[in-house]
Amino acid sequence: xxxxxxxxxxxxxxxxxxxxxxxxxxxxxxxxxxxxxxxxxxxxxxxxxxxxxxxxxxxxxxxxxxxxxxxxxxxxxxxxxxxxxxx
Amino acid sequence: xxxxxxxxxxxxxxxxxxxxxxxxxxxxxxxxxxxxxxxxxxxxxxxxxxxxxxxxxxxxxxxxxxxxxxxxxxxxxxxxxxxxxxxxxxxxxxxxxxxxxxxxxxxxxxxxxxxxxxxxxxxxxxxxxxxxxxxxxxxxxxxxxxxxxxxxxxxxxxxxxxxxxxxxxxxxxxxxxxxxxxxxxxxxxxxxxxxxxxxxxxxxxxxxxxxxxxxxxxxxxxxxxxxxxxxxxxxxxxxxxxxxxxxxxxxxxxxxxxxxxxxxxxxxxxxxxxx
Amino acid sequence: xxxxxxxxxxxxxxxxxxxxxxxxxxxxxxxxxxxxxxxxxxxxxxxxxxxxxxxxxxxxxxxxxxxxxxxxxxxxxxxxxxxxxxxxxxxxxxxxxxxxxxxxxxxxxxxxxxxxxxxxxxxxxxxxxxxxxxxxxxxxxxxxxxxxxxxxxxxxxxxxxxxxxxxxxxxxxxxxxxxxxxxxxxxxxxxxxxxxxxxxxxxxxxxxxxxxxxxxxxxxxxxxxxxxxxxxxxxxxxxxxxxxxxxxxxxxxxxxxxxxxxxxxxxxxxxxxxxxxxxxxxxxxxxxxxxxxxxxxxxxxxxxxx
Numbered sequence: 278x279x280x281x282x283x284x285x286x287x288x289x290x291x292x293x294x295x296x297x298x299x300x301x302x303x304x305x306x307x308x309x310x311x312x313x314x315x316x317x318x319x320x321x322x323x324x325x326x327x328x329x330x331x332x333x334x335x336x337x338x339x340x341x342x343x344x345x346x347x348x349x350x351x352x353x354x355x356x357x358x359x360x361x362x363x364x
Numbered sequence: 365x366x367x368x369x370x371x372x373x374x375x376x377x378x379x380x381x382x383x384x385x386x387x388x389x390x391x392x393x394x395x396x397x398x399x400x401x402x403x404x405x406x407x408x409x410x411x412x413x414x415x416x417x418x419x420x421x422x423x424x425x426x427x428x429x430x431x432x433x434x435x436x437x438x439x440x441x442x443x444x445x446x447x448x449x450x451x452x453x454x455x456x457x458x459x460x461x462x463x464x465x466x467x468x469x470x471x472x473x474x475x476x477x478x479x480x481x482x483x484x485x486x487x488x489x490x491x492x493x494x495x496x497x498x499x500x501x502x503x504x505x506x507x508x509x510x511x512x513x514x515x516x517x518x519x520x521x522x523x524x525x526x527x528x529x530x531x532x533x534x535x536x537x538x539x540x541x542x543x544x545x546x547x548x549x550x551x552x553x554x555x556x557x558x559x560x561x562x563x564x565x566x567x568x569x570x571x572x573x574x575x576x577x578x579x580x581x582x583x584x585x586x587x588x589x590x591x592x593x594x595x596x597x598x599x600x601x602x603x604x605x606x607x608x609x610x611x612x613x614x615x616x617x618x619x620x621x622x623x624x625x626x627x628x629x630x631x632x633x634x635x636x637x638x639x
Numbered sequence: 640x641x642x643x644x645x646x647x648x649x650x651x652x653x654x655x656x657x658x659x660x661x662x663x664x665x666x667x668x669x670x671x672x673x674x675x676x677x678x679x680x681x682x683x684x685x686x687x688x689x690x691x692x693x694x695x696x697x698x699x700x701x702x703x704x705x706x707x708x709x710x711x712x713x714x715x716x717x718x719x720x721x722x723x724x725x726x727x728x729x730x731x732x733x734x735x736x737x738x739x740x741x742x743x744x745x746x747x748x749x750x751x752x753x754x755x756x757x758x759x760x761x762x763x764x765x766x767x768x769x770x771x772x773x774x775x776x777x778x779x780x781x782x783x784x785x786x787x788x789x790x791x792x793x794x795x796x797x798x799x800x801x802x803x804x805x806x807x808x809x810x811x812x813x814x815x816x817x818x819x820x821x822x823x824x825x826x827x828x829x830x831x832x833x834x835x836x837x838x839x840x841x842x843x844x845x846x847x848x849x850x851x852x853x854x855x856x857x858x859x860x861x862x863x864x865x866x867x868x869x870x871x872x873x874x875x876x877x878x879x880x881x882x883x884x885x886x887x888x889x890x891x892x893x894x895x896x897x898x899x900x901x902x903x904x905x906x907x908x909x910x911x912x913x914x915x916x917x918x919x920x921x922x923x924x925x926x927x928x929x930x931x932x933x934x935x936x937x938x939x940x941x942x943x944x945x
Binding site for chain 3: 370372373374381383385405406408409412413416437438439441444545547548549550617618619620
């Protein structure tokens with residue numbers, strides 16, 4: 278899976294876990310996710326959804342403002358985890 | 365709303381006075397009542413409106429419905445950090461006793477949301493008057509649940525641009541006598557230890573109760589693990605496990621209704637208890 | 640002692656909890672707590688329960704209740720805009736239940752505080768003081784800024800909700816202003832929305848409420864809360880409010896580092912203590928002046944006969 282697909286899947290998950298009106302096309306890649314777009318309760322919901330959907334667990338180090346800064350940064354971390362998962 | 369009487373009162377729980385809320389249908393011959401086990405911390409507040417809506421809907425079906433607050437929760441006595449899950453199971457037993465004292469109910473269906481569902485299951489294990497279980501988005505694993513809950517502190521810290529403490533450090537703190545504050549709820553060592561003790565304390569009974577397991581989300585299908593964890597309950601032919609495509613109501617505010625969840629649950633109640 | 644209470648509002652049953660101090664003193668002052676947002680009488684992280692118990696331990700009777708459509712009370716959700724009749728019914732109930740009652744202090748948070756400000760001038764004979772924490776305002780700017788940070792605190796359901804939020808996020812990004820700059824410079828603009836087709840904005844109504852309520856008012860503002868800071872800026876910039884602040888009728892307490900609901904336990908403790916001090920100051924014990932007593936008796940009589 279390429280990183281663009283990962284990005285789209287993350288945006289789809291946001292729509293399905295946070296608000297159905299928040300469609301992927303409304304979300305630019307450089308939007309600030311944690312603290313701006315989503316409050317901490319919503320970020321928690323997103324984390325749980327990502328873990329359930331992709332079947333991995335974020336490590337303590339990955340749960341940071343850097344990871345959840347933008348769709349670019351989040352997709353990069355998710356992509357790397359998926360690559361490790363799939364060998 | 366004359367078709368049902370609603371009363372609110374305090375009653376003696378296992379440890380302190382508990383708040384009870386009784387929905388009594390005006391005309392009913394049913395002897396099976398429904399007792400609600402509320403979810404944990406802020407999930408209780410978030411889900412309150414939907415819980416009340418559902419309770420009124422079940423009462424319209426002729427069921428006496430009893431809601432109550434655990435020790436240290438809601439309007440009940442005590443502080444959140446002073447009690448354990450064991451205390452809350454005792455509270456559930458006390459609530460059933462109070463319900464039977466006030467009404468002519470003989471059996472109960474335990475209805476729980478999230479952690480409340482797991483507590484309902486644990487409570488049902490040692491009782492012989494449980495006619496069924498309604499489990500909404502159950503959190504079956506106590507240890508996993510409390511770890512996920514404490515992890516929110518980490519998320520809340522970095523989201524608010526504060527220095528975050530690792531989950532390991534937080535777990536160490538709570539295991540060794542210090543409380544961890546998560547969204548204003550103090551998780552004490554006592555409460556945390558009771559979560560760790562629960563998973564082994566209540567093995568599955570040989571015959572599961574008739575159970576209605578509902579997973580609820582806007583995703584097209586249920587979380588796989590939850591479906592697997594529910595499989596043993598499906599050994600009872602009256603059990604049903606369904607995924608309901610609807611917005612969750614326990615992890616966010618401003619949710620006033622869960623039409624599909626309530627309707628489908630009502631249909632299951634009719635199926636096992638008659639119309 | 641804690642007791643349950645229920646009362647009616649046009650055939651709907653509303654539910655609440657009374658906290659009564661363990662003494663034989665006749666009750667002269669009651670604290671009435673009004674809930675904000677989508678919360679119930681419990682409050683976020685049990686904040687309302689803890690504050691009520693704290694005040695009660697310090698000798699003040701308190702009532703918390705769910706207004707129409709909230710918590711256990713009957714009816715569909717009406718919102719703070721229409722909480723007035725519920726507040727009046729709650730005050731009526733207190734006066735009918737406690738014959739020695741002379742005054743009510745309202746304590747409220749978020750849009751419950753806004754509801755209290757809008758209500759109080761219409762019942763100023765019975766309401767002797769307001770203690771409001773981080774009141775909610777509905778300016779377009781405020782809405783977008785607040786929603787970005789507090790999506791779960793106040794969520795608006797209109798279809799173009801996210802479009803507005805996301806457009807606003809663009810403008811923040813482009814102007815590259817930090818949150819603290821936004822907090823300092825945020826103001827409620829004159830060109831705000833017409834509130835409920837009343838021809839005025841909510842902020843204008845709120846200012847009118849603050850200025851026409853002649854009694855004492857204590858304002859608790861969390862410095863880390865955008866809603867609170869917006870309210871702070873609104874009243875600081877209004878000439879009439881400035882006069883009242885100078886004269887000591889309006890007192891502002893800044894809670895440094897506090898968030899919208901005083902989540903941190905130390906901050907919560909501070910907010911509880913400030914609230915107690917504010918209530919005690921605005922509702923002195925038994926040494927009440929005669930004319931005020933007369934007014935209250937009149938108010939009570941008209942209630943019973945009306």
